[in-house]
Amino acid sequence: MTLWQLQMLAAVADSGSLQGAASQLHRTQSAISMALKKLEDEAGFALFDPSGYRLQLTPRGEQFLRQAQEVIKQQARLESLTEKLQQGAEAQLRIAYDHTCDPVLLIDALRSLQVAFPATELLLLGESQMRTLRRLREGEVDVGLCPWLPVFRQYGDFETRFVEPFTLAVVISSELAAQTGGVPTTREALLDLPMLIPQNMDVGISLDAILRLPGQQRIRVNDSHTQRELLLAGLGWGVIPQQLVARSLAEGQLVQLSIPGFLNQAQLEVHLVRAANRIAGPAAAHLWERL
Structure with missing residues (x-):
């Protein structure tokens, strides 16, 4: 069975008729009828009860539709992810913070990231004893939040931004x-x-x-x-x-x-820190500006 068949099923269930589904999907009624019959043949059971004025899902059809709708949603999310990745957004943004810093400092920036880059996974890593700087130096994280002294620059090539x-x-x-x-x-x-x-x-x-x-x-x-x-x-x-x-x-x-x-x-x-020798992706740049 194909994604289009599942979309057709959802359209028929939503409109209650082959004609309504055909109008939604810009297909002919005969094409919808043939596609529905093929889907029911592949499923091995009836999806709709045609005896009423409107097409009604059978109990098996209702259960099948619930799963079909999940597949349709996942496909939409995949399209969104593909679009964001094509635009160069990171698949994952790795953020380390020192336990001596208040993680509440990150909340507003993370909320903004969720809206601007919904396809980017956020990975938060709590660290102690300034291990955030080591992770940044070795490329294990993209951005760090930690206490800062100018002497730390001798530990790595860092760019920093004052936070509080x-x-x-x-x-x-x-x-x-x-x-x-x-x-x-x-x-x-x-x-x-x-x-x-x-x-x-x-x-x-x-x-x-x-x-x-x-x-x-x-x-x-x-x-x-x-x-x-x-x-x-x-x-x-x-x-x-x-x-x-x-x-x-x-x-x-x-x-x-x-x-x-x-x-x-x-x-x-407290500074936001990143490695100066790496180009920040758009999500990391967004965090840098927001925080």
């Missing part, structure tokens, strides 16, 4: 502070407390080297959301994206540390 500010804060749970004699006010006081520290960044950045706090117990995690839960549980202090703990700070579950001569806050930026 990004702040790292030093925090401790109010419960742990109470258990250990109050909120630490000196660098030395931190040495007696466990430190929740991200694993070394994929771009070679070591927080150990930056913070220079030898001796204390460390708990290393590769996910900022897990780090937040450990901080809330009072398992140590740590440096974490402020937007991830803003609510906990406002509610008093966490306290931000302010120690003279020590890292209290670090001001960074």
Whole structure:
């Protein structure tokens, strides 16, 4: 059976007559009648009951039509995909984002992509420890969203676009502070407390080297959301994206540390990043402009 036969079946069911289907499909009534008979012969059962004023689907015909309509819809989607691919749209757009960034930043741009490029599949990849940059450098993703420092340019040939500010804060749970004699006010006081520290960044950045706090117990995690839960549980202090703990700070579950001569806050930026040596497809270019 052919796609045209299925379209003819749907037209007859919709109009309730051979003449109506012939008018819809711009064919003669005899051509529709012959095509319907051939389809019923191939199916092996009657699709319509001709005894009434209008042609009515038989129970088997109703079930057959439901599946036929799905085939017709899939064919229409395939035509749309073919048209978009002919225009050069990517079959798949691969987007990586660092877990320290709020994925809500992508929502409006993704919604716009769905409308502008309905045939492009969107693949979202959450990453930790700046692995987004490695994926971009190695061509595993098309666009990335991650914290950005100018020094990262030595890691690869990147183009970037500013999205929003990004702040790292030093925090401790109010419960742990109470258990250990109050909120630490000196660098030395931190040495007696466990430190929740991200694993070394994929771009070679070591927080150990930056913070220079030898001796204390460390708990290393590769996910900022897990780090937040450990901080809330009072398992140590740590440096974490402020937007991830803003609510906990406002509610008093966490306290931000302010120690003279020590890292209290670090001001960074969230950037959209892509490899400069690759030509962006239209969907990737659309995301770049929208975000």
